[in-house]
Amino acid sequence: MRRRLAAAGLGCALLLSGCGLLPSGGSGDDRPRAHRASGPPIRPVPAGDGSRTAHDFNGDGHPDLVVDSLLAPAGGHDDDPGIGIVYGSAHGLDPATRELLTPARNAAATRRTVPAAFDAETTCDLDGDGFTDLVVTTDPPYDGIGRPPVPVQLLFGSPKGLGAVRAVKLRIPAGARIGNEWPGQPVCGDFNGDGAPDLAVTASGPRVSYLRGPFTRAGAPKAAGAPVAVPGTALATTGGPLAPALDTNADGADDLLVRAADPGRRARGRLALGGPQGPTRAGAAFPPGYALAYGHFGGAGAPLAAVTADTDGRLLGAGRPGSLRTGTGGGAPTLAVGDVNADGRSDLVLGGSRPVLLRGAPGGLSGTPERLPTPRLAGAGTTLTTVPALTDFDHDRHADLVLLTRRGTTRDRLTVLSGGPSGFRTRPQLTLTTTDFLPPSGS
Numbered sequence: 001m002r003r004r005l006a007a008a009g010l011g012c013a014l015l016l017s018g019c020g021l022l023p024s025g026g027s028g029d030d031r032p033r034a035h036r037a038s039g040p041p042i043r044p045v046p047a048g049d050g051s052r053t054a055h056d057f058n059g060d061g062h063p064d065l066v067v068d069s070l071l072a073p074a075g076g077h078d079d080d081p082g083i084g085i086v087y088g089s090a091h092g093l094d095p096a097t098r099e100l101l102t103p104a105r106n107a108a109a110t111r112r113t114v115p116a117a118f119d120a121e122t123t124c125d126l127d128g129d130g131f132t133d134l135v136v137t138t139d140p141p142y143d144g145i146g147r148p149p150v151p152v153q154l155l156f157g158s159p160k161g162l163g164a165v166r167a168v169k170l171r172i173p174a175g176a177r178i179g180n181e182w183p184g185q186p187v188c189g190d191f192n193g194d195g196a197p198d199l200a201v202t203a204s205g206p207r208v209s210y211l212r213g214p215f216t217r218a219g220a221p222k223a224a225g226a227p228v229a230v231p232g233t234a235l236a237t238t239g240g241p242l243a244p245a246l247d248t249n250a251d252g253a254d255d256l257l258v259r260a261a262d263p264g265r266r267a268r269g270r271l272a273l274g275g276p277q278g279p280t281r282a283g284a285a286f287p288p289g290y291a292l293a294y295g296h297f298g299g300a301g302a303p304l305a306a307v308t309a310d311t312d313g314r315l316l317g318a319g320r321p322g323s324l325r326t327g328t329g330g331g332a333p334t335l336a337v338g339d340v341n342a343d344g345r346s347d348l349v350l351g352g353s354r355p356v357l358l359r360g361a362p363g364g365l366s367g368t369p370e371r372l373p374t375p376r377l378a379g380a381g382t383t384l385t386t387v388p389a390l391t392d393f394d395h396d397r398h399a400d401l402v403l404l405t406r407r408g409t410t411r412d413r414l415t416v417l418s419g420g421p422s423g424f425r426t427r428p429q430l431t432l433t434t435t436d437f438l439p440p441s442g443s
Contacts, residue, residue, distance in 0.1 A: 041096065042096060042097070042098060042099070043094075043096045043097050044097070045058050045087055045097050045099070045160055045161035045163065046058065046060055046087070046089075046097065047059075047060070047159035047160065048060030048061065048131075048159055049130070049159075050129060050130020050131055051130055052130070053132075054123070054132065054244075054391075055123055055132055055242070055391075056088070056131070056132050056157070057085065057087070057131060057132050057133075057134065057157040057158075057161050057162050058087060058131065058157065058158070058159060058160065058161040059130050059131040059132075059157065059158075059159060060087075060088070062087070062088030062089055062090065062393075062395075063088050063391055063393055064085060064086060064087045064088050064093070064132075064161075065084075065085065065086040065088075065093055065388070065389065065393075065402065066083060066084070066085060066120045066123070066134065066242060067083065067084035067085070067086070067388070067404075067414065067434055067437065068083055068084075068119060068120040068241075069404075069434070070082060070083070070084055070434040070435070070437055070438065071409065071410065071411075071412055071433065071434045071435050072409075073435055073438050079103075079116045080102075080103060080116055080117045080118050080119075081100075081102070081437075081438055082100045082101050082102035082103070082106075082118055082437070082438075083100070083101040083102075083118060083119075083120050083134075083136070084098065084099075084100055084101075084434060084436075084437035085098065085099050085100075085101065085161065085162055085163070086098045087161060088393060090394075090395065091394055092393045092394035092400070092416075092418075092429065092430075093393055093416070093430065095430065095432060095436075098436070098437060099161065099162070099163040099437075100163075100437045100438065100439075101118065101155070101162055101163065102118065103115050103116060103117070103118045103138070105163075105166075106118070106155060106162070106163075106165060106166060106167055107136075107138055107153060107166075107167050108153050108166065108167045108168055108169050110140035110141055110149055110169075111141055113140075113141050115138035115139045115140055115151075116139055117137070117138055117139040118136055118138060119136055119137045119138075120134060120135075120136055120241075120242065121135045121136060121137050121152075121185070121186050121242070122135045122186050122187055122188045122237070122242050122243075122244065123135065123188065123242050123244075124188035124189075124197040124244055125157070125197060126154060126156070126188075126197055126199070126213055126214060126215040127156065127213075127214050127215055127216070127217060128196060128197075128213075128214045129156075129157075131156065131157030131158055131159070132157045133154055133155060133156045133157050134154075134155040134157070134162060135152060135153075135154055135155075135170075135186045135188070135199070136152070136153050136154075136155060136167065137151050137152055137153075137184055137186070138151045138152075138153055139151060146180075147177070147180050148180065148181075148182050149169075150169060150170050150171070150172050150183050151182055151183065151184060152169070152170040152172075152183060152184065152186050152201060153167035153168065153169055153170060153219075154167060154168050154169075154170055154215070154219050155167045156168075156217060168217065168218060168219040169219050170183075170186075170199070170201075170211075170219050171218065171219045171220040171221070172201070172209050172211065172224065173221075173224045175224070175225070175226060176203075176209040176210070176211065176224035176225065176226065176227060177203055177209060177227065178203045178204050178205075178207055178226075178227045179203065179204025179205065180204065181202070181203065181204040181205075183201045183202055183203065183209060184201060184202050185201065185202050185234060185235040185236075185262075185263070186199050186200070186201045186235075187199070187200050187201075187235045187236075187237060187244070187245055187256060187257075188244040188245065189244050189245025189246075189254035189255075189256060189274070189279075190213075190245075190247075190253065190254050190274070191210065191245065191253055191254050191255075191256065191274040191275075191278045191279045192212065192253055192274060192275065192276055192277065192278050193251070193252040193253035193254075193274065193275070193276070194212075196212070196213040196214045196222070197213045197214070197244070198210065198211060198212050198213045198221075198278070199211040199213070199215075199221070200235060200245075200256055200279060201235075202233070202234065202235060203227040204227075205233065206229060206230055206231065206232055206233050206258075207227040207228060207229055207230065208227060208228050208230050208235065208256070208258075208272075208279070209224065209227055209228075210224065210225065210227075210228045210278040210279065211224045212224060212278070228272075228278055228279060228280055229280075230256065230258045230272045230279065231258055231270040231272060231282050231285075232258035232259050232260050232267075232268075232269070232270060233258075233259075233260065233261075234258070234259045234260070234261055234262045234263065234267070235256065235257070235258060235259070236257045236258075236259050236263055236269065236291075236292070237257065238257050238292055238293055238294050238306075239293050239294065239335070239336065239337050240293070240334070240335065240336040240337070240387065240388070240389065240390065241334070241388055241389075245257070245274075246294055247274070248271060248273075248283070248284070248294060248304060248306075249273065249283070250304075251273075251274075251275070253273075253274030253275050253276075254274050254279075255271045255272065255273050255274050255279065255283060256271065256272040256274070256279040257269055257270075257271060257272075257292060258270055258271070258272050264290070264332050265290075265332075266288050266289060266290055266310070266311065266332075267288060267289075268285065268286065268287065268288050269285070269286040269289070269292055269308075270282060270283065270284065270285045270286065271283030271284050271285075284306070286306060286308050286317075287308055287310070287316050288308075288310065289308035289309050289310040289316065290309055290310065290311075290332040290333055291308070291309045291332070291333055291334055291335045292306060292307070292308050292309070292335070293306070293307055293309075293335040293336070293337045293348065294306050294307075294337065295307070295337040295346030295347075295348060295360070295365075296344075296345065296346045296360070297345060297346050297347075297348070297360040297361070297364050297365040298345065298360065298361070298362060298363060298364050299343075299344050299345045299360070299362065300344045300345075302345075302364070305317060305364065305365075307335070307348060307365065309333040309334075309335050309350060310323075311330075312325070312327075312328070312329065312330060313325065313326040313327060313328030313329065313333055313350055313352050313356070314326070315350070315358075315365075320364055320365055320367065324358075324365075324367055326350055326352075326356050326358070326369045327354060327356070327369060328350050328351065328352030328353065328354050328355060328356055328369075329352045329353030329354050329382070330352070330353065331352055331353065331384050333350055333351055333352050334350070334351040334386045334387045335348065335349070335350055335351075335387065336348070336349045336387040336388075336389065336390035336401075337349075337390060338390035338391060338392070338399030338401075338419075339360075339397075339398070339399055340357070340359070340390075340398060340399050340401075340419040340420075340423055340424060341359070341398065341419065341420065341421050341422065341423055342397045342398050342419075342421065343360070345359070345360025345361065346360050347359050347360050347390075347399070348360075348365060349372070349387050349390050349401060350369075350387070351384075351385050351386045351387040351403070352384070352385065353382050353383060353384055353385070354371060354385075355371075355372045355374065355385045355387065355403060356369035356370060356371055356372060357369070357370045357372055357423065357424065358370070359423070370423070372385075372401075372403070372417070372424065373417070373426050373428075374403060374405045374415070375405055375413040375415060375428075375431065377405065377406075377407045377411040377412070377413060378407075378411060379407050379408070379410070379411055381407060381408065382407075383405050383406060383407045384405070384406055384407075385403050385404065385405045385406075386403070386404045386406075387401070387402070387403060387404075388402045388403070388404055388414075389401070389402040390402075392419070393416075394418065396419075396420075398418070398419030398420050398421070399419045400416060400417065400418050400419050400429070401416065401417045401419065401424055402414065402415070402416050403415050403416075403417070404434075411433075412433055412434055413431060413432070413433055414430070414431065414432050414433070414434065415428040415430065415431045416428055416429045416430040416431075417429065
């Protein structure tokens with residue numbers, strides 16, 4: 001299953017070494033550190049009345065942040081540590097209102113056994129109550145006989161957020177499944193244009209289970225027909241981790257990005273266009289790459305353009321002829337789109353060992369990559385930075401950037417760079433490590 005870090009919001013205060021970037025440490029020792037408590041004392045999640053804000057689990061009108069792929073504490077077990085949540089405020093994310101979702105506390109059990117894995121996949125308001133819901137994948141027990149259980153579970157948002165919630169299993173009607181493959185890779189989107197979020201999950205081969213919303217609190221869709229044939233075997237998002245599907249042709253229905261290989265691998269992609277019957281029609285095809293995103297890079301009046309990230313940060317599309325080498329380094333790049341300087345044009349951030357910003361311009365995406373600051377982590381070897389989010393967390397109309405920089409399996413740092421008229425501020429608004437979501441050692 002995929003391990004992802006995904007987005008929804010951040011503020012300022014959980015600081016480990018002031019607000020600046022951290023020193024290198026000098027010793028080159030990459031051994032796991034003892035886990036100690038840090039950051040402000042945890043406060044209760046503020047209760048909201050419901051909102052239409054994306055990634056707003058407690059319904060207070062402020063986007064929240066989902067942090068997956070947490071580092072295990074020193075001496076920890078191999079089990080999944082869980083999913084971290086930081087709740088938003090009028091001034092951005094407030095790390096004092098953070099919590100940890102774990103399989104033991106928050107997952108639904110199968111045959112009295114809770115899953116060991118708990119991976120955030122996508123977010124949307126599945127039941128239309130004004131509280132964003134989190135869709136996760138798990139690893140329920142299976143003896144290899146017959147059709148495996150559905151590993152997708154739903155955590156419904158509430159005025160208390162997600163921490164007090166126990167997930168329910170996604171109910172996929174038997175007629176909407178085919179073969180004996182595990183359903184997975186859920187993607188939210190209004191694929192039939194009726195205003196209610198739907199879910200698409202993989203079925204066997206080049207087919208998906210198309211589940212129409214709204215969903216009940218028991219995890220059942222409003223309706224589901226036979227599996228839908230799509231031009232590929234894997235599902236992906238078009239704008240970053242946890243992002244919903246996008247209406248690429250402005251016909252009122254969201255479109256589903258389908259790939260020829262699982263996420264994290266280089267593959268060709270193609271759209272399955274939404275419509276009254278769901279994502280049933282083959283749409284635009286894209287060149288091989290690792291990630292794809294859409295944006296109005298030339299401005300609000302410019303057409304929506306797609307950009308594909310290929311090996312070594314090479315970009316294709318976005319209104320530019322040929323390809324653009326960004327110098328981000330190796331690894332599977334991540335993309336995120338947002339308006340950083342509030343000029344009405346989409347900007348693009350590309351992750352890698354050397355993440356960059358490319359600004360929108362009148363003729364399309366700029367060809368001048370701007371290097372982004374990342375923290376220095378102790379130890380030897382190359383660090384890799386992914387892009388969990390590019391969103392206006394503090395309500396100033398400028399998209400703010402969340403970066404996750406990691407070295408191996410023992411060091412990481414989340415940083416938040418505030419957007420502004422001139423671009424990102426170089427001094428982080430917030431910095432923390434993913435172990436700050438875990439209970440202190442010995443507690």
